[in-house]
Amino acid sequence: MPSRHRLSSFDQIKELPGLKAHLPFLKDVPNHCLQQAAVDLDKAFKNFFKGHAAYPKARRKFQNESFRFPDPKQISFGEKGILLPKAGWVKLVLHRPFLGVVNALALSDGTVYDLPRMTEKEKRREANLARRVSRRSRGSKNRLRAQRDLRRFRARIVRRRRDAKHKMTTDVVSRCDVLYLEDLKLKNMTASAKGTVEEPGTNVAQKSGLNRAILDVSPGATRLQFEYKMRRRGGAVxxxxxxxxxxxxxxCGHVDPKNRIDRDRFECVRCGHAACADHNAGPGMACGSNLAGGRKQEEDGSSQVAQAA
Structure with a gap:
C-alpha cells in the first residue's frame, strides 16, 4: 500500500507552478488568490478532522465565488473604485470604512464599542462653514458671524464625542479591577510620511488618512480617562x-506576521485559529492596538480583556 502523508496548504501552494504549466487558465488568476484558496481548503479539512465541521464540499460553479487578496500593497483605491491585480479597476460599494481604526474598543467576549464619527454630510457642512469664514473680510461683522457659526458646529461635534467616550470608559471601568494598556507612542504612530526633499516619503495621502482616523477616536484621551477612573475606583492600570x-x-501563542491577514482578520498559520483581529488580541496580556483591560475575576476564575484602537 502506498504510504500516507499529510498534504498541507504549503504543499499545495508549492504545486501551483506545475499546475499552471498543465492548466494555462490558472495563469489568469492572481497567484495570491490561488494560495488563499489552498489555505481555505486546508482549514476546512482541519475543522473536519477535529469534528468541528462536516466533510468539505466541492466548489460549484457560480457559487461561493469570493476571493481574497492578503497583501494590501497589491491593491489601491481611487475615484474609479478599487484597482485589483490582473482585473484592473473594479467598481466598489463601501459598506464600512476601509482605512484606519474601525472599532474604538473591542472586548474579548465580542462586545464592540464605537465612537460617533463625523458623517460625510457633517464634513461637507464644516468645509462650507470654513469656506464662508475665509471669504469674509477680516475684521468685518460678517466674518465674526461666520466664525461663530463654525465654532458652534465644531463644539457640538466635540461634545457629542466627549459624551460617548465618557460613557464607554465608565462602562469598561465598571467591569474591571485591572486594566492593561499597551505602551504605544501615539506621536510616532501619527507622524507625517512626507519625508524630506532629499528623501521624499511614500503613500503620503494614505498615511495622512490613517493619522486622521487614529486621532478621530482620540486614543490619548481614552487612556487618560481610564487612568483616573481606575484610580478613583481603587483599581490599577x-x-x-x-x-x-x-x-x-x-x-497556541504562535507569533508570525503572516497570522495577521489584514486589518480585521487573524488566522494562525500554525493551529488554524481564526478570529477577528481585535478579538484575538483581547484575550492576551496585551492587544493589537493600544488599550487592553482585564475584568474582575468571576466565581469560575475567568477574566476578560478589552482591546481598543
Missing amino acids: FYVNPARTSQRCAE
Missing part, C-alpha cells in the same frame, strides 16, 4: 510592551 501583540495567536 499597567503598561505592557506592544511588540508583536497583533501577530500572537490567542490559542
Whole structure:
C-alpha cells in the first residue's frame, strides 16, 4: 500500500507552478488568490478532522465565488473604485470604512464599542462653514458671524464625542479591577510620511488618512480617562510592551506576521485559529492596538480583556 502523508496548504501552494504549466487558465488568476484558496481548503479539512465541521464540499460553479487578496500593497483605491491585480479597476460599494481604526474598543467576549464619527454630510457642512469664514473680510461683522457659526458646529461635534467616550470608559471601568494598556507612542504612530526633499516619503495621502482616523477616536484621551477612573475606583492600570501583540495567536501563542491577514482578520498559520483581529488580541496580556483591560475575576476564575484602537 502506498504510504500516507499529510498534504498541507504549503504543499499545495508549492504545486501551483506545475499546475499552471498543465492548466494555462490558472495563469489568469492572481497567484495570491490561488494560495488563499489552498489555505481555505486546508482549514476546512482541519475543522473536519477535529469534528468541528462536516466533510468539505466541492466548489460549484457560480457559487461561493469570493476571493481574497492578503497583501494590501497589491491593491489601491481611487475615484474609479478599487484597482485589483490582473482585473484592473473594479467598481466598489463601501459598506464600512476601509482605512484606519474601525472599532474604538473591542472586548474579548465580542462586545464592540464605537465612537460617533463625523458623517460625510457633517464634513461637507464644516468645509462650507470654513469656506464662508475665509471669504469674509477680516475684521468685518460678517466674518465674526461666520466664525461663530463654525465654532458652534465644531463644539457640538466635540461634545457629542466627549459624551460617548465618557460613557464607554465608565462602562469598561465598571467591569474591571485591572486594566492593561499597551505602551504605544501615539506621536510616532501619527507622524507625517512626507519625508524630506532629499528623501521624499511614500503613500503620503494614505498615511495622512490613517493619522486622521487614529486621532478621530482620540486614543490619548481614552487612556487618560481610564487612568483616573481606575484610580478613583481603587483599581490599577499597567503598561505592557506592544511588540508583536497583533501577530500572537490567542490559542497556541504562535507569533508570525503572516497570522495577521489584514486589518480585521487573524488566522494562525500554525493551529488554524481564526478570529477577528481585535478579538484575538483581547484575550492576551496585551492587544493589537493600544488599550487592553482585564475584568474582575468571576466565581469560575475567568477574566476578560478589552482591546481598543
